[in-house]
Each structure stands twice: as structure tokens, then as C-alpha cells.
Amino acid sequence: MLAPEELSAIDRAIVGDVLTADHAWDNLKEMVDRFGSRFGGTDGERGGRDFLAGRLREYGLDSVSVEEFEYTGWVRGTAALEVVAPRPMTIPCIALPYCPSGDVTADLVFLGDGAPQDYADRAERLRGSVAMVSTRPPRFLSRGMHRGEKFGRAVAAGAAAFIWMRHEGGLLPETGSLRFDKAAEIPGIGISFEAGAALTRLAESTGEPVRLHVHTEGAIRRMPSWNVVGEIRGRTRPEEIVVFGAHFDGHDISEGARDDGAGACVIVEAARALAQHGEHVGRTVRFVTFALEELGLIGAFNYVRSHAAEMDRHVFMMNMDGAGGVGDTSCVLQGWPELVGPMKAQFRDMREAVAVGDQIGVYSDMYPFAVAGVPAGTMGTRDVRPGQLGRGWGHTAADTLDKINPKGLRMDAALAARLALRLSHLDPFPAAHRTPAEMRALLQREGWVEILEYEGRPIPGA
Numbered sequence: 108m109l110a111p112e113e114l115s116a117i118d119r120a121i122v123g124d125v126l127t128a129d130h131a132w133d134n135l136k137e138m139v140d141r142f143g144s145r146f147g148g149t150d151g152e153r154g155g156r157d158f159l160a161g162r163l164r165e166y167g168l169d170s171v172s173v174e175e176f177e178y179t180g181w182v183r184g185t186a187a188l189e190v191v192a193p194r195p196m197t198i199p200c201i202a203l204p205y206c207p208s209g210d211v212t213a214d215l216v217f218l219g220d221g222a223p224q225d226y227a228d229r230a231e232r233l234r235g236s237v238a239m240v241s242t243r244p245p246r247f248l249s250r251g252m253h254r255g256e257k258f259g260r261a262v263a264a265g266a267a268a269f270i271w272m273r274h275e276g277g278l279l280p281e282t283g284s285l286r287f288d289k290a291a292e293i294p295g296i297g298i299s300f301e302a303g304a305a306l307t308r309l310a311e312s313t314g315e316p317v318r319l320h321v322h323t324e325g326a327i328r329r330m331p332s333w334n335v336v337g338e339i340r341g342r343t344r345p346e347e348i349v350v351f352g353a354h355f356d357g358h359d360i361s362e363g364a365r366d367d368g369a370g371a372c373v374i375v376e377a378a379r380a381l382a383q384h385g386e387h388v389g390r391t392v393r394f395v396t397f398a399l400e401e402l403g404l405i406g407a408f409n410y411v412r413s414h415a416a417e418m419d420r421h422v423f424m425m426n427m428d429g430a431g432g433v434g435d436t437s438c439v440l441q442g443w444p445e446l447v448g449p450m451k452a453q454f455r456d457m458r459e460a461v462a463v464g465d466q467i468g469v470y471s472d473m474y475p476f477a478v479a480g481v482p483a484g485t486m487g488t489r490d491v492r493p494g495q496l497g498r499g500w501g502h503t504a505a506d507t508l509d510k511i512n513p514k515g516l517r518m519d520a521a522l523a524a525r526l527a528l529r530l531s532h533l534d535p536f537p538a539a540h541r542t543p544a545e546m547r548a549l550l551q552r553e554g555w556v557e558i559l560e561y562e563g564r565p566i567p568g569a
């Protein structure tokens with residue numbers, strides 16, 4: 108362990124270095140302007156990969172590598188939505204990732220927020236229908252509901268096509284993959300709040316069924332992708348590994364600046380800042396920018412798979428998807444309540460006001476680590492938008508660089524570098540690995556198993 112005065116000298120150096128420069132902002136700007144969304148299968152994905160690996164090398168990280176794997180990719184094709192009756196209309200729409208090619212003519216069934224009860228109430232009508240559901244978290248349910256579950260419930264009910272209607276105005280369709288790492292069963296498209304409202308109004312004002320024609324084209328094919336990995340070799344316990352990571356891919360309809368160019372650039376900046384104090388790092392700290400989170404946590408799952416032989420030496424994983432905002436900072440552990448106290452102690456020591464809790468989540472890159480039994484958490488600062496429900500600009504064409512405040516990038520990068528240094532020294536590390544059976548039991552207890560089934564995702568430990 109570092110002496111307190113040594114630690115505080117490094118703290119001051121890191122904070123001074125990160126807060127008086129704009130490396131994360133400059134990197135984010137260059138990345139989105141040169142490479143666009145970095146969506147899986149695009150040239151921008153390769154450009155982003157090489158750019159991030161180049162920065163890690165330039166910053167003096169050890170063993171920088173680009174780790175290749177194969178996955179089930181998706182190529183966007185055209186999408187069209189026409190109202191056939193009672194009054195012909197053309198509605199702007201986008202296909203959602205993993206949407207197959209299809210031609211469906213059927214009646215609209217609107218599910219509102221899409222709580223389970225909404226599906227049950229319309230069970231008869233849903234079969235063979237075009238099911239439309241809002242992105243809004245259900246108002247009368249004590250939990251959120253991800254797009255994957257709402258889509259999965261529509262498929263299970265026998266719908267022939269799916270419409271994902273955004274619940275915030277602004278003429279923005281919202282994207283998001285229908286399935287994880289595989290083709291969806293039925294076409295799925297996104298439309299804006301205003302377009303969805305026009306459809307429901309048409310049904311109400313005419314009292315007649317709204318007959319829709321959905322046409323989509325999309326191709327599924329095996330593709331390569333890459334995680335970008337670099338590390339600062341530990342000086343006292345080099346064989347033990349602490350991972351800090353965030354995904355670098357964004358959605359193809361946007362710049363993916365907030366989700367998650369910002370997180371990736373925060374990680375790379377934390378790596379730069381900490382690398383300058385490499386001789387004081389205890390365990391090895393590994394920085395990973397993951398591919399393909401948006402298509403189903405695919406990069407993170409492949410990292411865990413390809414590093415299986417050293418997973419038992421992974422002491423902790425911190426995910427920073429969406430980090431770099433200006434607002435409240437939180438750190439959510441993924442089924443390790445015994446880590447809440449020690450983590451709070453780290454933030455107290457850093458004089459950082461960070462809310463710490465424990466609640467497993469299944470929708471970002473900490474999840475593949477957690478279900479492999481590696482103590483994991485997710486941390487970051489969200490932008491404040493009063494009254495906002497959901498993703499803000501994320502997953503829309505408006506997720507652009509102009510929404511990012513460089514101050515947020517600096518603050519989260521400094522926080523990550525200082526926390527990584529501390530976690531590299533905690534002795535003993537105050538959390539142990541779990542078995543697959545323990546993780547499965549936790550998911551069961553928290554109600555996730557049924558949801559994963561609807562989403563067509565593997566059940567860990569099954």
C-alpha cells in the first residue's frame with residue numbers, strides 16, 4: 108500500500124494534469140469527426156479501433172493489443188412504413204439492429220408503455236399484428252423494462268412486426284438492437300413520438316383498425332470485430348488484474364458521442380493519467396475499450412471468453428458506459444454488497460461525492476464479467492436533464508458531440524484514474540469471486556431469469 112502522503116501527492120498530480128488539459132475532449136472530437144459512429148461492421152469501427160489503440164501506445168501503456176473475434180453482424184437496409192387504411196400515409200422510420208428482411212401487412216395494436224399487463228390485456232389481438240410500444244418505462248411497474256424485453260414479449264405473443272415508438276418529442280426515432288448477437292424473428296422499426304401519436308390518433312378518430320404495411324431489408328453475416336486492450340503492469344502484484352472499461356461503438360444513426368464515445372475517451376484519458384505514475388501501481392490495471400456493446404455486449408463477452416484462463420486473476424471490473432456527464436455520480440456494484448462499504452471508503456478518501464449501491468444489471472459490459480463471477484461494478488456521471496426518463500439523446504441521431512461538456516469528461520477521467528490506483532493496492536481485495544451457481548441464484552432472486560428468457564439470451568449457469 109502507498110503511504111498516505113504518497114497517495115495524496117499522486118492524487119494532486121492526476122487531478123492537476125487531467126483538469127488542466129482537454130485530452131479526452133480532443134480525442135472524442137477527433138474520433139467522432141473522423142470515424143462517425145464506430146458501429147459494428149462499418150469502416151468507422153476499424154478507424155476508431157486503430158485510433159484508440161494508437162492513443163494507448165502513445166500514452167505508454169504496456170502490451171497494447173487489438174483482440175479480434177467473430178460475431179453475428181447486421182447490415183442495415185431500407186425500411187418503410189405505410190398506413191394502408193383508413194387513410195393512406197407514409198411514416199418516416201428506421202430499422203432496428205438485427206431486423207430481418209420482411210414484408211408485413213397487418214393491423215396496429217398499441218401497447219402503451221408495454222407493461223406485462225398491457226400484453227396480457229391484448230393477447231388475442233397481438234397475434235399476427237404490428238405491435239407498437241413506447242420507449243417509456245412503464246408507469247405502473249416497480250421496475251424498468253428494456254427494449255429487448257418489450258420486443259421479446261411481442262414475439263412471444265405472436266406479433267408479425269414491431270414498432271418502437273419514442274416517448275419524448277423532437278421527431279427522433281430511437282434505435283437499439285432487437286436481439287443480442289443474433290437475427291431477430293420479426294421486423295422491428297423505430298419511429299418518433301410524433302409519428303406514433305399520429306397513428307394512435309388515426310385509430311381513435313376513425314374508430315377503425317389502422318392497417319399498416321412494414322417493409323424492411325437487413326442482412327445477417329459473420330463479421331470480425333475487435334476489443335482494444337492496454338495495461339499498466341502492476342509493480343507489487345502484476346499477476347492480479349483490475350479492469351476499467353467502456354464500449355467504443357455507437358449506434359449507426361448517430362455520432363455516438365455520449366453513448367459511448369465519451370465513456371471510451373474517459374477510459375483512455377484515465378489510462379494516460381495513471382500511466383505517468385506507473386511505478387506506484389500495485390496490481391495490473393487493464394484499460395479496455397470494448398466493441399459492440401450496442402449489439403449485445405458482444406465485445407465484453409468475447410473478452411471474458413478469450414481471457415478465461417486468467418479470469419480467476421481478475422480481481423475487479425469497473426464499467427464506465429456513458430460516463431463523462433455533468434451531474435450526479437454513482438457506482439453500482441453487481442451483486443457484491445460486501446464491496447459497498449469499502450467502495451464508499453475510497454470515494455470518501457478522494458473527497459468525491461459518489462452514491463454507491465449494489466444491484467445487478469444485465470444491459471452493459473459489466474454483466475459478462477459479473478456472470479463469470481468477477482466482482483464488478485458500473486460507474487459514471489449522468490447529464491442532468493430535469494424530468495427526463497430514459498436515455499436522453501442516446502440511441503437517437505441527436506447523440507452528437509455538441510451535447511458533451513468537456514468538464515464532465517475531465518472529472519470522470521480523474522476519478523477513474525484515482526480509483527484504479529486505489530483498487531490496485533487494496534489488500535486484501537474485499538470481494539471474492541462467485542460461482543456460476545451463485546450468480547444464477549442471484550439473477551433468479553432478482554427476477555432476471557424470466558426477462559432473459561423473453562430476450563432470447565443465454566441463462567448463466569443453466
Ligand SMILES: [Zn+2]
Binds near residue numbers: 354366367400428429
Ligand atoms: Zn452504452
